[in-house]
Amino acid sequence: MFRTSAAATASATSHSPLLPWGVAALVCFVAGGAHAAAAVSGLEVRLSVAQPVLKGDVDVHVSVSITNTSRQPRQILRSQLPGSAPMAALFRISRDGQLVDYTGPLVKRGPLTEADYLSLAPGETQTFEAELTGTYDLSQNGRYAIEYIGLAKQAEAASAISELAPTYIWLEGRSPQPVSARPEPSPSLAGSVSYTGNCTASQKTTLASAFSAASNYAQAAQTYLNGTGSGTQRYKTWFGAYTSARWNTAKAHFVATNDAFKNKAVTLDCSCKQSYYAYVYPTQPYKIYLCNAFWSAPMTGTDSKAGTLIHEMTHFNVVAGTDDWAYGQSAAKSLALSNPTKALDNADSHEYFVENTPPLP
Template sequence: MKSVISTVLLSALAVSAAPGLVLDVAGPSSVVDLNGLTVKATLKNTGDVALKLLNDPRTVLSKARTNTFSISSPSGTPKFTGLYAKYVPSKAVADAKESTFTVLAPGQSIEVEHNLAGVYNFTQSGEGAYSFTANNLFNYVDESGELKTIEPSSNSHQFKLAGKLAVSNGHISSISRRAVSYTGCTSTEQSEISTAATSSNTYVADVNSYLAGISSGTTRYATWFGTFSTSRHNTVVSHYKDIGTDATSTNYDCTACKSESGIDYESTFAYVNPDSPGKINLCGQFWSAPNTGADSRAGTIVHENSHFTVNGGTEDHVYGQGAAKSLAQSDPDQAINNADNHEYFAENTPALS
């Protein structure tokens, strides 16, 4: 009898031990200068187990100038002018660096401030009332070491904006595309980048040939871009054609990532500003990656080149192969605008026909 009671109690405890998370965003109700638009995000563990959360660059846990917020008004949405970074949650977990995680005990909370000046440009959407929410999907590692996701309950915030509607983000640059060039890279790094850039061009050339040869869905296409439609196929074709041989006429910076505010060098592959084509900033994970294959150096270059506005301007809706496959099935329109889907389609690892 005692054994039965103990088993029942343990089962009840296991059921009750559940994760919970609340995300609250707050900020000024009125802003007369974009420099004053600072948002405070508070994340609280409301569950009864500790949460080991990844500092994913798309979430409020990262202070990187990424597209962390959804902002809208009756007159439209501001233009995102921040950074897009390649990040793979499973790789970050495997490396287990302390800087990769934020651990919240039950009842514990953390506050993170985000200044949105230089991250969003409100010139086109104009003065007026805006509503914003924060991205609310978080990756965490459970007690068994498994990578999982949690969606906290969250709120929205409203503010009125007037006066200065845009601030320089300090990242816009004009790179003359002639040949591959390097900033702050050792001779060994230059050699590895050169090899990766050539392989990236090969990936894109192979993709262009493949896409020209299909007029309906294939296993490979459906896996990464979902249900075939002529319009979506044409969009994907235009992206890769625009990328072309950009990989070998790009400036690769090997040092900027180490000092970029909010970017975790060790867990990030690379980042770009979408309006600065021809400039890719390389981070720690890039050097740990193989030249080709899944999440490779060559694939990372495809990923980053797809972000540039002149190449179609893909976003980072999801990260990782599993999430990219799921996105292709659930929302093909988003999949054709997701950088990882473009990378994995090009890498084709494991190979699909």
């Protein structure tokens, strides 16, 4: 999952005609495989597996085919296509009705460039392969529903896209996998910050300041939301139309975020040399990997160091379990208007709410 700065989002929007609107989906099963198809604003998307039943501890491969059915070239973000680097949560997978964990990284990216896009000529089809067991928990027997959600994450208003119908696969004969749980931090470590990845002295100083500012952001957001619930301008801008249930969801997210900064053993890692801001593994709290764009960001304010730490902290499943449905301020505002539920599941929306720049009441 990727997040860009507001400037990057504006650039991407002007660069790319791909703002999918309306999906008519159909799922069907044919001999030898399972398929799902949809039409997305001039793009036809097909998701398929070679065999609907797999036995034993085998890898699970899916194919995503995208055809440009329009008369104009279509630009697609490579980061939202299978096989991209870094990996992203491009699928929603459930087993017997229960969502399974995504175990890969969630990455906050820097500004987009021409190289970040794939161009599909009119009539052109490209097929992308993905192996799912490396980044999703498919260790149990059962019926799995697999949905490709990559293109939905490219729309400025992701809610405008109906969900692509899932394709189904049955797994059996899987061997029980050992449970790997992250040990609870000892009391002496709770509320502490440690550094890995060969952080320099100056980086540690910067990170300490950013962590303190992020902690202040989280506390201030919790205090704000502890007030009487209402459709304040600040709330509506980032989370959409007010309801008491949604307000309470936002409050619960920031209670958990504040608790993580105040009371959990957080690790900040400096080993990433990529152009991104940061990334986390949502199933591995509370370790945050800082990348090149992080170090040049302002300490506070829009797309800041402190805001980045908030963004990443909300991704952890034990905190708020957010995803990346919209990137940048403009897209986050549009998402709040069109789909408040997804806004409450969007990491950037949480970041911009705490940064509150320019300030809103």
